[in-house]
Amino acid sequence: MQSILNWLDNRTGFRRAVHSVFYQRVPGGAKWRYIWGTVLLFAVVVQFITGLFLWMHYSPSTQTAWESVNYIEHEMAGGSLLRGIHHYMSSAVMVLIALHLMQVVIYGAYRAPREVTYWIGLAMMLVLFGLGQTGYLLPWDQRGFQASQVATNIVGVTPGVGDDMKSIAVGGSEFGHHTLTRFFALHAGVLPGILLVLVVLHAAVGRRHGYTPDEEAADQPDAPYWPDQALRDGVACLAVMGTVLAITMLQPAHLGPPSDATVEFNTARPEWYFRFLFQLLKYFQGASGMFIASQLIPGLIMLVMVLMPFIGKWNLGRRFNTLFVLAVMAGIVVLSAISFHEDMNGETEKSKHYLADLRLAKAEAARAVELASMGVPVAGAREQTRQDPMIAGRRLFKVYCANCHSHHDPSPDDKIADKYDALRNVHLEEPTAPNLYGFGSREWMEGMLDPKQIAGPNYFGHTIFAEGDMVDWVNYSIGDELADLPDDEKKAFQMKVKAAAWAISSLAELPYQREMDEQDSAQIEQGMELVLEEFSCIDCHTLGDDEGGAGPDLTGYGSEEWLTEFIRNPQTERFYYNEDNYDEVDRLMPGFVTHPDDPDLNTLTEEELSLIVRWMRRDWPVAEEEAASEESTPPTTEATEEPEADTSDESTEAADDAEDASEEADPEESEPEATEKSTESEPAPEASTSEETATSEPEASPEEPEASEPDADDQP
Amino acid sequence: MSEVTTNTTDNKTVAEPRRSFGSKVLAALVGIGALLVPTAAGFAVLLDPVLKKRKQGGDGGSDDGNWIRVASLNQIPPDGVPRQFAVIDPKPIDKWNRYEPQSERPVLLSRDSEDETPMAISVTCPHLGCIVTYDAKDDTILCPCHNAVFDAEGKRLSPDCVSPRDLDHLEVRVDEQTGDVLVNYKRFKGGIAAQEAI
Ligand code: FES
Numbered sequence: 003m004q005s006i007l008n009w010l011d012n013r014t015g016f017r018r019a020v021h022s023v024f025y026q027r028v029p030g031g032a033k034w035r036y037i038w039g040t041v042l043l044f045a046v047v048v049q050f051i052t053g054l055f056l057w058m059h060y061s062p063s064t065q066t067a068w069e070s071v072n073y074i075e076h077e078m079a080g081g082s083l084l085r086g087i088h089h090y091m092s093s094a095v096m097v098l099i100a101l102h103l104m105q106v107v108i109y110g111a112y113r114a115p116r117e118v119t120y121w122i123g124l125a126m127m128l129v130l131f132g133l134g135q136t137g138y139l140l141p142w143d144q145r146g147f148q149a150s151q152v153a154t155n156i157v158g159v160t161p162g163v164g165d166d167m168k169s170i171a172v173g174g175s176e177f178g179h180h181t182l183t184r185f186f187a188l189h190a191g192v193l194p195g196i197l198l199v200l201v202v203l204h205a206a207v208g209r210r211h212g213y214t215p216d217e218e219a220a221d222q223p224d225a226p227y228w229p230d231q232a233l234r235d236g237v238a239c240l241a242v243m244g245t246v247l248a249i250t251m252l253q254p255a256h257l258g259p260p261s262d263a264t265v266e267f268n269t270a271r272p273e274w275y276f277r278f279l280f281q282l283l284k285y286f287q288g289a290s291g292m293f294i295a296s297q298l299i300p301g302l303i304m305l306v307m308v309l310m311p312f313i314g315k316w317n318l319g320r321r322f323n324t325l326f327v328l329a330v331m332a333g334i335v336v337l338s339a340i341s342f343h344e345d346m347n348g349e350t351e352k353s354k355h356y357l358a359d360l361r362l363a364k365a366e367a368a369r370a371v372e373l374a375s376m377g378v379p380v381a382g383a384r385e386q387t388r389q390d391p392m393i394a395g396r397r398l399f400k401v402y403c404a405n406c407h408s409h410h411d412p413s414p415d416d417k418i419a420d421k422y423d424a425l426r427n428v429h430l431e432e433p434t435a436p437n438l439y440g441f442g443s444r445e446w447m448e449g450m451l452d453p454k455q456i457a458g459p460n461y462f463g464h465t466i467f468a469e470g471d472m473v474d475w476v477n478y479s480i481g482d483e484l485a486d487l488p489d490d491e492k493k494a495f496q497m498k499v500k501a502a503a504w505a506i507s508s509l510a511e512l513p514y515q516r517e518m519d520e521q522d523s524a525q526i527e528q529g530m531e532l533v534l535e536e537f538s539c540i541d542c543h544t545l546g547d548d549e550g551g552a553g554p555d556l557t558g559y560g561s562e563e564w565l566t567e568f569i570r571n572p573q574t575e576r577f578y579y580n581e582d583n584y585d586e587v588d589r590l591m592p593g594f595v596t597h598p599d600d601p602d603l604n605t606l607t608e609e610e611l612s613l614i615v616r617w618m619r620r621d622w623p624v625a626e627e628e629a630a631s632e633e634s635t636p637p638t639t640e641a642t643e644e645p646e647a648d649t650s651d652e653s654t655e656a657a658d659d660a661e662d663a664s665e666e667a668d669p670e671e672s673e674p675e676a677t678e679k680s681t682e683s684e685p686a687p688e689a690s691t692s693e694e695t696a697t698s699e700p701e702a703s704p705e706e707p708e709a710s711e712p713d714a715d716d717q718p
Numbered sequence: 719m720s721e722v723t724t725n726t727t728d729n730k731t732v733a734e735p736r737r738s739f740g741s742k743v744l745a746a747l748v749g750i751g752a753l754l755v756p757t758a759a760g761f762a763v764l765l766d767p768v769l770k771k772r773k774q775g776g777d778g779g780s781d782d783g784n785w786i787r788v789a790s791l792n793q794i795p796p797d798g799v800p801r802q803f804a805v806i807d808p809k810p811i812d813k814w815n816r817y818e819p820q821s822e823r824p825v826l827l828s829r830d831s832e833d834e835t836p837m838a839i840s841v842t843c844p845h846l847g848c849i850v851t852y853d854a855k856d857d858t859i860l861c862p863c864h865n866a867v868f869d870a871e872g873k874r875l876s877p878d879c880v881s882p883r884d885l886d887h888l889e890v891r892v893d894e895q896t897g898d899v900l901v902n903y904k905r906f907k908g909g910i911a912a913q914e915a916i
Binding site for chain 1: 738741742744745746747748749751752753755756757758759760761762763764765766769770809811813814815816817
């Protein structure tokens with residue numbers, strides 16, 4: 003062994019090289035303040051290692067970049083860890099640059115004879131900035147994509163050559179395949195190559211002069227680097243590594259939804275270490291302002307830094323240098339803090355919007371990951387999201403429907419049901435039409451038949467129907483009726499109304515209510531009797547074979563077919579067009595697909611129409627594992643109360659009685675009779691109701707039978 | 719903080735700390751430990767194909783097999799001659815991508831009589847994976863790559879055949895009602911005597 007090493011040393015002289023590293027002189031002995039250069043080097047080495055492995059699995063094209071990164075992140079063994087380390091270590095690099103630089107300036111390490119080492123260091127800093135910037139784009143998610151457009155636009159404002167420089171960086175006028183291949187080549191080839199050369203030069207030139215001696219420790223004896231300084235360096239590296247690892251475990255690296263330039267995305271922000279620049283841009287107006295903020299100011303700062311060795315020749319100059327760097331750092335910290343505060347304070351309108359958009363971006367990202375887990379089509383994840391009812395349906399609703407309709411959970415509590423909550427809501431501040439959240443669902447129908455709600459903002463409040471026949475009917479036949487009833491019969495009547503609501507709701511055949519509807523088929527059947535007989539909805543509405551009057555067709559109300567045809571054109575006899583509103587047609591909802599023969603004239607394409615309908619009906623594909631886990635199931639019509647308890651003999655009897663009663667001509671007369679009998683069983687649903695309300699969880703899923711199961715044990 | 723034995727400000731000679739063995743071991747361990755983390759994460763991802771077994775090229779590989787319809791019974795004459803039939807993978811996948819149905823390697827189907835379940839032979843040569851073809855002239859199956867020769871049922875014809883085993887047979891099922899011929903499509907490891915599904 004020894005002889006082989008001797009042979010090798012003879013040819014290469016490696017012993018001297020190793021010796022020169024391990025036994026270089028550390029002035030004044032090992033010190034913690036000497037660690038920063040090594041730790042920074044370590045962080046960069048980690049980036050080389052992790053970057054190399056990421057490179058093996060990354061695929062730079064617009065249809066595969068996000069997809070391959072997502073695959074690394076969510077499918078591959080150790081992928082999330084690898085990517086997390088690379089992601090967070092880049093932040094660590096920036097922090098370490100700042101610390102190392104401040105140290106160099108404060109200790110005057112840039113002065114003779116170390117000027118060249120210092121300049122090489124500055125060059126390395128710029129290269130590392132470039133690596134951070136180019137790496138940000140590579141995942142090709144919305145955030146990196148949109149933020150990189152800002153960055154390249156900054157390049158574009160360079161006087162004279164800006165446009166050309168931008169085209170060169172982007173590989174054309176628009177972001178596309180070549181933007182990725184160019185950024186990737188820069189990120190994984192050109193910049194690391196330059197960095198490597200600079201690191202070697204920095205080390206070689208630096209070694210020539212050695213550590214900058216600690217002025218206070220000048221009287222202490224020197225020591226070799228190995229092992230004491232090496233140990234300190236090692237411990238510091240390990241600490242950095244441990245911190246990065248811990249953050250990675252707690253908060254896996256961000257991956258936003260796949261980029262889509264056609265979609266509004268208000269949460270595009272640069273990585274935190276460029277936040278100050280982002281904020282600075284806000285204070286300078288116009289094209290010249292942009293140039294001043296993004297190029298002139300940073301350029302001047304760089305110039306001063308480059309000149310520091312000369313400025314520092316005088317004592318006053320050195321003090322200036324120190325103050326300058328500290329001021330710049332303070333400026334960066336303050337600007338960054340302002341920027342984060344503006345976004346995150348949660349009080350200003352802007353911040354509220356930002357946070358809402360952030361939630362939406364998160365939900366879209368989670369959904370895109372779920373979609374990808376089902377296999378990405380060759381056209382890529384962006385295309386996949388554009389065809390997904392959950393993501394694209396919402397976007398389309400926002401553009402075409404949310405000029406008038408809101409679509410938000412009207413329940414007062416602000417709870418977030420699950421990670422997709424933001425994707426189910428479009429909140430319009432000042433709607434002029436009903437809130438369509440859960441359209442056709444039990445809750446929605448119950449509200450429709452509620453005198454307190456039907457003329458309210460979530461239903462017909464903003465429309466011409468606020469004074470229409472339906473509102474009149476609900477006020478009279480339900481509201482007044484209820485008010486006239488003795489207290490002990492109110493509950494029974496409310497239950498009937500609820501049963502009718504459920505019956506109509508079942509016509510929608512909503513995917514998220516399917517199991518509940520099957521389970522409650524008995525109540526729904528009873529409810530349908532009420533709809534047809536006692537409440538005589540078919541006096542106005544058509545329902546199946548029962549031809550009605552002017553009211554909208556209830557056949558398959560809320561179903562895919564009904565909703566599609568309705569949006570296609572609600573101004574038809576089947577829906578809202580009748581003699582009552584001939585002269586108010588312009589206040590009716592317009593049709594969106596009214597030209598069957600000339601699709602170009604339609605506002606929506608058939609595909610878009612279908613996406614909106616499926617979104618409103620929450621009819622979207624669910625990945626298998628997702629379906630199994632409860633947390634992702636859409637929230638149900640919560641706190642399901644039973645309109646009728648069907649498992650006990652008494653209540654069946656009561657229901658029969660109600661039916662009998664409804665057959666009689668005058669509902670007002672028959673009502674007390676029916677309710678008299680049903681009151682015998684009435685405590686039952688009430689008891690179970692209150693208990694269910696108490697126990698029903700906010701996230702109760704429609705698949706959960708308990709939510710709607712009558713509690714037979716509680717029957718008297 | 720080790721104590722220093724010699725104290726010199728001479729640039730050439732440097733103090734050698736005493737009791738530095740512990741520091742040396744510790745320094746080495748700490749340094750290696752710090753670099754081990756990213757390296758380990760990298761190798762985990764590199765070894766993903768070994769660490770996480772997942773089926774590539776189709777996800778029909780459930781417990782009861784990867785049954786694919788390849789022909790109708792009446793397309794296979796009862797003459798014992800192996801004929802090629804295309805196999806369509808209904809759900810091909812490659813890493814994150816899922817593709818439209820596309821063809822897999824074909825199979826050879828033959829049957830000797832009307833009331834016999836057809837025999838399915840994989841066209842992948844067990845030697846190194848070339849595609850074999852039926853040669854009607856000699857009633858043999860040939861591999862063009864290294865000249866392995868099999869009989870019409872896939873048995874090696876000579877003892878010194880380069881192929882380590884006979885051609886692989888695939889399970890066949892006939893749907894009595896529709897007359898569809900289904901094959902439990904699999905790939906096998908090449909170059910070894912035992913038949914081992916991939
Ligand atoms: S591959 Fe068939 S003989 Fe070698």
